[in-house]
Amino acid sequence: MTxxxxxxxxxxxxxxxxxxxxxxxxxxxxxxAFETLRAYGGTPFEWSAHRERLARTCSRLGMPDAVPDDxxxxxxxxxxxxxxxxxxxKICVTRGVQPGTLSPAPDVDPTVVVxxxxxxxxxxxxxxxxDEPARLxxxxxxxxPDDVLPADGKTHNYLTAVLARVELRGTDADEALLRDASxxxxxxxxxxxxxxxxxxxxxxxxxxxxxxGVTRSVVVDLAGEAGYPVTEGTxxxxxxxxxxxxxxxxxxxxxxxxxxxxxxxxxxxPVTRALADRxxxxxxxxx
Amino acid sequence: MTxxxxxxxxxxxxxxxxxxxxxxxxxxxxxxAFETLRAYGGTPFEWSAHRERLARTCSRLGMPDAVPDDxxxxxxxxxxxxxxxxxxxKICVTRGVQPGTLSPAPDVDPTVVVxxxxxxxxxxxxxxxxDEPARLxxxxxxxxPDDVLPADGKTHNYLTAVLARVELRGTDADEALLRDASxxxxxxxxxxxxxxxxxxxxxxxxxxxxxxGVTRSVVVDLAGEAGYPVTEGTxxxxxxxxxxxxxxxxxxxxxxxxxxxxxxxxxxxPVTRALADRxxxxxxxxx
Numbered sequence: 326m327t328x329x330x331x332x333x334x335x336x337x338x339x340x341x342x343x344x345x346x347x348x349x350x351x352x353x354x355x356x357x358a359f360e361t362l363r364a365y366g367g368t369p370f371e372w373s374a375h376r377e378r379l380a381r382t383c384s385r386l387g388m389p390d391a392v393p394d395d396x397x398x399x400x401x402x403x404x405x406x407x408x409x410x411x412x413x414x415k416i417c418v419t420r421g422v423q424p425g426t427l428s429p430a431p432d433v434d435p436t437v438v439v440x441x442x443x444x445x446x447x448x449x450x451x452x453x454x455x456d457e458p459a460r461l462x463x464x465x466x467x468x469x470p471d472d473v474l475p476a477d478g479k480t481h482n483y484l485t486a487v488l489a490r491v492e493l494r495g496t497d498a499d500e501a502l503l504r505d506a507s508x509x510x511x512x513x514x515x516x517x518x519x520x521x522x523x524x525x526x527x528x529x530x531x532x533x534x535x536x537x538g539v540t541r542s543v544v545v546d547l548a549g550e551a552g553y554p555v556t557e558g559t560x561x562x563x564x565x566x567x568x569x570x571x572x573x574x575x576x577x578x579x580x581x582x583x584x585x586x587x588x589x590x591x592x593x594x595p596v597t598r599a600l601a602d603r604x605x606x607x608x609x610x611x612x
Numbered sequence: 613m614t615x616x617x618x619x620x621x622x623x624x625x626x627x628x629x630x631x632x633x634x635x636x637x638x639x640x641x642x643x644x645a646f647e648t649l650r651a652y653g654g655t656p657f658e659w660s661a662h663r664e665r666l667a668r669t670c671s672r673l674g675m676p677d678a679v680p681d682d683x684x685x686x687x688x689x690x691x692x693x694x695x696x697x698x699x700x701x702k703i704c705v706t707r708g709v710q711p712g713t714l715s716p717a718p719d720v721d722p723t724v725v726v727x728x729x730x731x732x733x734x735x736x737x738x739x740x741x742x743d744e745p746a747r748l749x750x751x752x753x754x755x756x757p758d759d760v761l762p763a764d765g766k767t768h769n770y771l772t773a774v775l776a777r778v779e780l781r782g783t784d785a786d787e788a789l790l791r792d793a794s795x796x797x798x799x800x801x802x803x804x805x806x807x808x809x810x811x812x813x814x815x816x817x818x819x820x821x822x823x824x825g826v827t828r829s830v831v832v833d834l835a836g837e838a839g840y841p842v843t844e845g846t847x848x849x850x851x852x853x854x855x856x857x858x859x860x861x862x863x864x865x866x867x868x869x870x871x872x873x874x875x876x877x878x879x880x881x882p883v884t885r886a887l888a889d890r891x892x893x894x895x896x897x898x899x
Binding site: 482 | 631632727759
């Protein structure tokens, strides 16, 4: 893969030369927000939803105006500089460099980075980005409660997900199922969890410390269109293991079936396929 | 203040030019460990304890060999390059740049940064680094449980402490008192908490998600030498408010009295002063 071009504070630079100061609070404290998204046919998918969540995360970090007005333009300029139509994109907004020590000053000069990598398109009749269905395993690492880290946004404090993945070493699993402090299923390391049981689609309620995934929201919407009733509730790993179907969602995977959970076969099925097909159709409309 | 010199992967560079790649996992995910320490008379104080905790944190992150063998030399070279005798020091070890996405590869080429800033010396008869006693306030942000983030080490996932400080905006407090999920006092945003009551020194037990502070450990040791009984227990903010004396410890503040807690006057006192004096004497021995 050739060196892609990133945007750092508006300047387009080769990825291998894209740097931030070690004094940046994003590096020192993980003091920043990010979004991961996809572009299809040169268009960032669900940009408004991602921008809204990015701004909300920044607000929760006490820097409500940190997302630059031209964020969308920077994303599109990065895509264009790489000549990418279909791509993985990430945008980061950190609190930048500030004088003093830990207490953040209200006046913020944010650091804004846009990453881009080529990613084969989804859409009707195409190959998915994942190689095979997910092998899920329940881990001991727990999803942070909302009073520890904002649960409704993505921050550079992403170590809990990393530690969950570290727990998978030596197992055959490739995605970690995280519970909240009460033992209820929250989400997977980088994805939301759905299960089909009793003729309904189930997914953990946002009342818990569950990331309100953009693809999660699109899938709930598509399920409504398709006439599948959706319950947002409280579930244990056993509920997922015993489901008729299970799948994961995130912006890069889209809809990814779950092969097994803690060694118990679950698999996708007709509902998973129907929702994946409907998502493909929505993506296809972008071309 | 002139631009100090930092060490980045062994190279000594001006702070304003010290950078890491935006692909560094330390920046993207806060996937790294750090230690903050002081140098007195050109000697990093309690280096062995800091190095041990740094290595333990890296182990908990699944990169047990990430701390370079020459870490002490890099710290001393940074001090020397700045011509600092008395200094604030910070050393960071991140998982560096890796191919792929979130799951960390076992093979690690860590990024190692040493920061240095001048800091007036402590020691006998000198001025403390803090301007005045701490004004402490109990916040709603909670200290992360150990199954969310390692409680016995310092990682670049430091946003909880930042958010605790953000909560102090608009109040007269300058340090945040954090409880754990059960409501027990854990520590302050960047310091350990001690209280004197019933003729004993009290501090939250490491059974909770409490950072095992290096200065905390030194102070417990000094209290033993001075004949003050120490209890490591479980406390509420009310216990701290009602104490005879209270103080905070960390590597830069050393022993810092608490003026008030949630508006209730507490203050230092004879035990706080005696322990601060003994710490001064221990530091003085380094010159």
